[in-house]
Amino acid sequence: MHMLDGYAVAFLLMLSLSVEVIDASAGDADPHYRICVSQCEESGCVGERCFPNCKFSSDGEPIDRPWYMQEPLYLQWKEWDCQSDCRYYCMLDREKEKELLNQGPVKYHGKWPFSRIYGMQEPASVAFSALNLAIHFHGWVSFFILLYYKLPLEDGKKAYYEYAGLWHIYGLLSLNSWFWSAIFHSRDVDLTEKLDYSSAVVLLGYSLLVAILRSFNIRDEATRVMVAAPLIAFVTTHVMFINFYTLDYGWNMIVCVVMAVAQLAIWAVWAGVSRHPSRWKLWLVVFAGGLAMLLEIYDFPPYEGLLDAHALWHATTIPLTYIWWSFIRDDAEFRTSDLVKKAK
Incomplete structure (x- = not known):
């Protein structure tokens, strides 16, 4: 879930804005x-x-x-x-x-009437968030195994792939974000809301950073720091703002949508310009993710009090996340092969 993060956070926050506005449902x-x-x-x-x-x-x-x-x-x-x-x-x-009286369900305090299971407020969204977390864990572990046990290592220790460290951090931030997503859907209170939002914003900001560094092929550490510093400073300031000043849903949405659209555009354009051998996976995630967004636009009440549009949208990110980590592994193989050839 990388470009996927763009879709995910943007629409989660648009949904949250609507919840805030229509709290008196x-x-x-x-x-x-x-x-x-x-x-x-x-x-x-x-x-x-x-x-x-x-x-x-x-x-x-x-x-x-x-x-x-x-x-x-x-x-x-x-x-x-x-x-x-x-x-x-x-x-x-x-x-x-x-x-x-044959009247349809309506929202209460901005939320559809869900049926609790084991005390969980939105059980389907909890389950799909947990599955997303599991797929991220699988993707990250398989990436780790590929790098250090299947591909050649530089001097027998270090991976040739220059972006390995960046993707390891991405994997950890993804696990953290989906963990808090599951907790938030389980129990929507002020603390879980802020933890979920903060984790999502951090992941989205970092995803944009990785998109910039990979697409522009920035490998020099000093240049990476220069590119990363202003973005990290902005994301840190924003997270402190929504946690310690006010959780402004409108401003939060604007910040996240801008970062989301920026990274999506970068990846989509780079896939075509670079002629990457696995570019079709990038485009598949972009277009399939775009179609999945229709589930957030077409909001409908939960079937049997469990399965609503938002939960189904969480479900669609599971296979797309698998494809995304598959692209990351392909990129590691592609770059490693290229660097090994040059080293000979």
Whole structure:
């Protein structure tokens, strides 16, 4: 997922912007839903269901158990706070009522009505994010094995491929980004949102840097530093801005779309100009990724409360990620072969 990162982050942030703008969605503006949530927050119950996270004393004040009686964090992660449980079950009840009236689902607080599984908010997106992480891990490990166990080494130690170190860092940043994507879709709270966004921005900025260094064939360390310094400084400043000042969805979207479009254009043009033997893989990722974006544009409610357009879009990045790492391996073989010939 390299050029793929461009599509991914750009549309994730456009989606996030829409979530922020329509936080007061049709569902949570519904008077029946609002009354249900209000009553639940007072009583701790929706119908016959009462929630242990809504704890009240005899005078109606919320209470918490002492620390030594609380479950460990890894078990607490499956639980939601009182407000979240009230919203979730009021949403489910309201959607059942609307279904009986032949009315379609609507969004609540900017999100479609998903069904939780093991406490996960968007289980399909979690699963596909985890699969993307697995494919990245496979791609990175296979790249490592190719470099150091299958291709000739310079002086028996160092890989001939000049961009090996850059791709190793890319692999680590990709794993980090998809890990937090899975966590964010599992539990959408302020901390997981910022970690997901920050990881995505860092990966996107680094992807742009690698695109520049590889396409312009920049191998000199001093020149690499000169090219990288302003981009790293900008990305670092932006990450600090969205974490410690304000998470401005609009500005974040602009920054990421610009970096995404820039790297996509660089790779697509370079593939044609360089006549790279595996250029078809680059173009395949560009065009297939572009078609996959239609899933984000054509937003539809989750099937059976699980599978929505965004989850399907995550699914499409899995095979494209495999193809992308295949191109990276091909590039390593191509450059190594060329350099070995010159060394003889």
